[in-house]
Amino acid sequence: MRLDLKSLKGRKNEGERTFSPEHRRKRTTQVVTFLFFVFLSAIFWFIQSLQMRFPYVLHIPITYDSIPPEVGLESHLPEFIEVSLEDEGNHILEYSIRGVNPITLHLKQHKGVNQGFSLTAAALTQEVRKRLSSSARITTISPASIEVSAYHRARKVVPIVVGQLPLVTQGYSLGEVELTPSEVTIFASAKLLDSIRFIRTAPFEEQILETTTTTKVSLLLPEGVYASTNIVQAHLPVEQLTEQTITLPITVKDAPSGYELRPLPSSITLHLTLPRSRYGEVRADLFEVSVNYPREDTHSTDDGQRELPLQVTKKPSWVHLIRLNPDRVQYVIEERRPSKPWM
Structure with missing residues (x-):
């Protein structure tokens, strides 16, 4: 069997001519021309459709x-x-x-x-x-x-109440929030206005406060109620906390006539957490720690000693935390005998 090498060589040369640069340029020109006429046809169709x-x-x-x-x-x-x-x-x-x-x-x-x-x-x-x-x-x-x-619509002026407050960084406290304005005029039917005593603020956009902040907050208006303003200004004072101690006598409450309860010890030390600006305002008359007179002897400890829990019954609103030392006291009950008149 003989191979036709000349034929194979001719086919190889024909393939090289097919993929030559000149042939590729010719094919590219044909494709571009075709696309141009397609685009031109689309333009004519679009112009014609605008008249329809x-x-x-x-x-x-x-x-x-x-x-x-x-x-x-x-x-x-x-x-x-x-x-x-x-x-x-x-x-x-x-x-x-x-x-x-x-x-x-x-x-x-x-x-x-x-x-x-x-x-x-x-x-x-x-x-x-x-x-x-x-x-x-x-x-x-x-x-x-x-x-x-x-x-x-009927109208009514009601106070604005602070709603949900943002959190404060640990070691700091949030003081009294100031709203401007503090009141708002609302409009609704007379029946609906009779049931509204105040308007509450919406949650603040701020999540955690680190310093004193002045911001805007929306009002939560019930359905069917309109207001003279939907946004108020809120001043949020943030202040560092400090600690202070104070010693107070223990007050006895509800003691029956003729009996006296003596707490042991008779005084208590309070550990206070409060804003730094209030440190100089702490006075003994602003606080009260008391025990209730026992009606039954049900306050005995395991070793038989009688104790009563202490309660903080009076404190300023700006005191954030109070720890008692001790938080329970022993007591002695004494009967008071009326003195005999002189003959």
């Missing part, structure tokens, strides 16, 4: 005058007008890209009394026509008209 008519749904936004909080509305105000229409493609493209100007409605008044918002079907159709091309054909308008009556 298509159905379209257009949403025209509605803007309203600022409604005072004392004015209530009988029903919901629509946010937009839905217009079903048919128009040429170029106008529909303009609607979808640029949109249309909103329809503005003003709060109508009669002799100083708010009447509400009103727009008849004819007036609404005219407003819609102003925003469309002359070639547009309107199919439907929804809603066909706008008629929302207004009424006067």
Whole structure:
């Protein structure tokens, strides 16, 4: 068997010519030319389609005058007008890209009394026509008209109460929060206002406080209630804590007539945690530690000693923590005998 080497060599040269640079340039030119004509055809199709008519749904936004909080509305105000229409493609493209100007409605008044918002079907159709091309054909308008009556809400001034507070870094305390304003005027039906005594603040955006902070916080308004303001300013004073000790006598409560309970010991040491700025305000008359007179002898320890628990019955609100040393005391009950009159 003989191999045709000349034939194999010819095929090899033919393959090299197929993938030569000149051949690749020719193929690239053909592809680019093809894509150009495809793109040109798409442009002609697009231009032709712009002259055709298509159905379209257009949403025209509605803007309203600022409604005072004392004015209530009988029903919901629509946010937009839905217009079903048919128009040429170029106008529909303009609607979808640029949109249309909103329809503005003003709060109508009669002799100083708010009447509400009103727009008849004819007036609404005219407003819609102003925003469309002359070639547009309107199919439907929804809603066909706008008629929302207004009424006067009752008002009431209530205090603002601080709600959930943020946490404070360990070793620091949060002082009294100052709200500005501290009161707010609310508007609602008279029946609803009768049940409201205060308005609470919403949770603060700050999670943990490290220094004194002044921030804004929203108000939590019940459904159907409107306010003269929805946001107030809050001043959150953060202060470092310190410790102090004070010794007090123990007070006995509810001792029956003719008996006296003597606590052992008769005084107690209080370990206080308080803001640094209050350190000089600590006085003995601001605190009280007491025991209750036992009605039954049920306070004996395992070794038979009688003890009573101590209770802090009076302290300033700015004291954060009190530790008693000791927290229980032994006691002795003595009977008081009335003195005999002199003969």
